[in-house]
Amino acid sequence: MPVDDAVARWVTKTCRAQGVPVKITxxxxxxxxxxxxxxxxxxxxxxxxxxxxxxxxxxxxQPPLGLHSLGV
Numbered sequence: 001m002p003v004d005d006a007v008a009r010w011v012t013k014t015c016r017a018q019g020v021p022v023k024i025t026x027x028x029x030x031x032x033x034x035x036x037x038x039x040x041x042x043x044x045x046x047x048x049x050x051x052x053x054x055x056x057x058x059x060x061x062q063p064p065l066g067l068h069s070l071g072v
Contacts, residue, residue: 015022
């Protein structure tokens with residue numbers, strides 16, 4: 001079983017369990033999600049253009065002890 005299929009099934013299952021759609025198409029909801037994720041609403045950039053780097057790069061995150069994401 002390809003990993004992409006397993007991930008797609010997992011996303012579908014968890015979205016269904018939480019009562020949320022797998023794909024969001026409502027423009028207002030997408031704006032709210034963008035705001036929560038820190039998207040800048042001012043000047044639009046070309047789709048896929050990287051955000052400008054600012055400040056010192058953050059240290060890489062560390063996984064929690066004793067937990068493994070294998071099979072997710």
